[in-house]
Amino acid sequence: MLSSVTLDLPLARRFLFFVLPMMGSNILQGLSGTINNIFVGRMLGAHALAAAGLFFPVLFLLISLVVGLGSGGAVLIGQAWGAGDRVRVREVAGAAMGMTLLFGLAIAVLFTPVIGPLLHLFGVPPDVLPAASAYAAVMLGFMPFLFVFILLTFLIRGVGDTVTPLLALAVSVLVSLLLTPFLIRGIRLGGVGVPALGVAGAAWAAALSWVGTVAWLVRRLGRQDHALRIDRAFLAALRPDPRLLLLLFRLGFPAALQTGITALAEMALLGMVERHGAPAIAAYGAVNQVLAYVQYPAISIAITASILSAQAIGAGRTDRLAPIRHTAMMFNLAFTGGLVLLGYALSRPLVQLFITSPPVVELTVRVLRIVLFAVVAQGGGLVLAAQMRSSGTVLWPTLISVGSILLVEVPVAWAGHRVEGLEGIWLGFPACFLSILGFQAAYFRLVWLRRPVGTLLPPRPAAPIRTA
Template identity: 45%
Template sequence: MTSPLPSPQAADAASSSGTANAARPLWQVFMVFLGPMLLSNILQSLSGTLNSMFLGQMMGVKALAAVAAFFPVMFVFIAFVIGLGAGASVLIGQAWGAGQPDKVRAIAGTTLLAGLVMGTCVALFGGLFTQPIMRMLGTPADILEQATVYSRIVLLGMPGLFIFLLATSLLRGVGDTLTPMWSLIVSTGIGLVSTPALIAGWGGLPRLGVASAGVSMILGFSIALSWLAIQLRRKRSVLAPNRALLRAMRPDWGLLRAVLRVGIPTGVLMIATSLAGLVVLSLINGFGSNATAAYGAVNQINAFAQFPLISVAITASILAAQSIGAGRSDRLPAIARTALQINMAIGGATAVLGSIFARPLLSIFITDPDVLHVAVELLRIVLWSGLLFGAFASLAALMRASGDVLVPTLITIGVIATLELPLAWMFSRHFGLVGIWMAFPVSYGLTLALQTWYYQAIWKKRPIRKMV
């Protein structure tokens, strides 16, 4: 099976960005995509971890709490941008596969304009009403001032952050995963240096306190955006910031509706999953601080275990969109099979290694023997559940490439609401803390069964057409 990059434009982009050309087997195309995308996901997570580490170690718990207080608001905005980027990357993948660079720019221009307008509204409204927002979130009085300072800086930087996150997502739609990876390396590197420098006042720099994290974030994505613009112009990318792209930055309500058709359900799914996580955390907290510590350590490791599985799903969506655009919907079953096989291989290897080395890995975070014993058991359940998670995520991503996102999203949210959370509560009453984790493989298994049924019985029998 060959790569679904049939057009001359797509082949040129694949060559320049390091992705596969049309002669490569499909599994090789997946692997070439996965490397840069996996590193990008790790860098995004690492950036926040490093900022938290610097604040906690150099300024204390209150500074760390002040930043954490803004996280619920930040997550909603990031979910919106990720959803918008997911919708746009599907449309761009279809246009790129069809060899329509003008349509690629039109979709990108409409999406970037929407992101810029939304980011500007957030900056103006959030900047004016930061303190009332933080009060509404119930921010403790002893960190309210610091939390307000940090939050206002981040909110004012939202227009640029939205553009940066959208740009990296749009580039993946044309098969370029290397350039976004390098831009995230630049952004993370700037933060790695500037956050402690601004906290401590290195080299005569002002000591900005908790504001250092916000300023460093803005500095990082601003420099990374400038670097990105230079690289895209040098490579003559279809998404390079030039007159053609600027002309495309105008409202196109038809394109925007198509983007939001995919983007809104994707963003809602992220928010619903996050809310479910808060419910699970409240159940865990009921077992005491040791249980919470075990949960935190398991999550740290599981987050990195899930990065490859999520990256496989994104890759499946991109390659499927390009195939649909090229009029080669016959390749979609092969893309689905390859995604599931790679997920099984990566997820299985991760689960085996994680199970074998669970104790030394968790010992990095946990020193208490009793907590460590519980965490080891929980990690093994979570890692093996990842095989089911990766499989249904890939199927949903493949169907999303055709614009069919509502039913897969409703299946996932429905299982979370009607099975996962009730089972977590019920199992916790009968099996204790381990019972909460036992609910995950059961709910993941049902989600996979329903997604597979919908894929086989309904989606595969529908004619697959381009969205625009």
């Protein structure tokens, strides 16, 4: 796929300047969770780390709709921006924001009071349940701020601005870094202060960082006269054109479904891991943390390919799609492949950032080495799916990913668990990533390349004709 195309150097430079801030953003986003886990693991031990780690699949499931809306909104905004239609950019953003706020408020109101019984239903061990419930309750109560934060970073990237999300995530990480140790252990000055909150303190630090970052974003966008600044015109767009809502739903729902099913699959795997106790759960959380950093370049490159492709489609330059795709593939091999090699070389020191128990460290290192190599294949599949989605082709890329998760990852993990025990669970990840790449490539070559590509945005209503 790559051999017949030479690297377009101007495009490669643009791609690089676009993708580097996005990679920085994704790293900072992961760093926020990593900081919490390092503090929790080092200050409170493996049981507390397990309590925080158990909420990760739940959080992943809850934000799936926002990820879907953000992905669909970024595609539409990219096409509108490529066409030079600034008004349509704000209409799309307003529609996505209105839906996100409603969803965030519903999650906070409906799930916060019942999170304890839900975690018990998912089989959380009794010795971890109280701490996990306290952690999850705080996170759920502040979901609207997290959802707005996530959505804004997606939409801002749609207009080609990857620097503002990077700065926003830097603010979030800084606030979390400053607050987490004090809220875990407590602080008193002159007889006044905050009591020790334990593992819930890490959740409070994350929640306060979301609030502060959303406030910072709103202020920055307003001061810059940004295309997505929050003003009266933007707020008026919260009552959107029904056609835009349907289009956002059509683009966003498959992505949300895929994210949600991924989260459910993670819960299924976690259910297998939980049978081996808190050390195994801690290893699971640490593997997810390290694996996330290795995946960030692949995810960033795919998002960049999607946005640049959407802008090219909006501008009527479909001849740019092939160079964008090939540039993305080359970047995936260089960036993701390089990090995979680094991950193998430094697996033990990386794991020791989160875990101090030698037996758990050894288990985590063995598991990490099972899954790392397949992230390069995952990146290739993400690039192909991203370009197809930029043109509105969302159903089949989603079905391929969902089918690989349900029909390959979970069964292979279950079979591996039966044969190899705990470590066999992680065989499902490389099997899934390789399956996705193979089927996405087949669909891309045999179907998508033969279809016409055009803008998705509905035409504006004709202005009424005034008569004398």
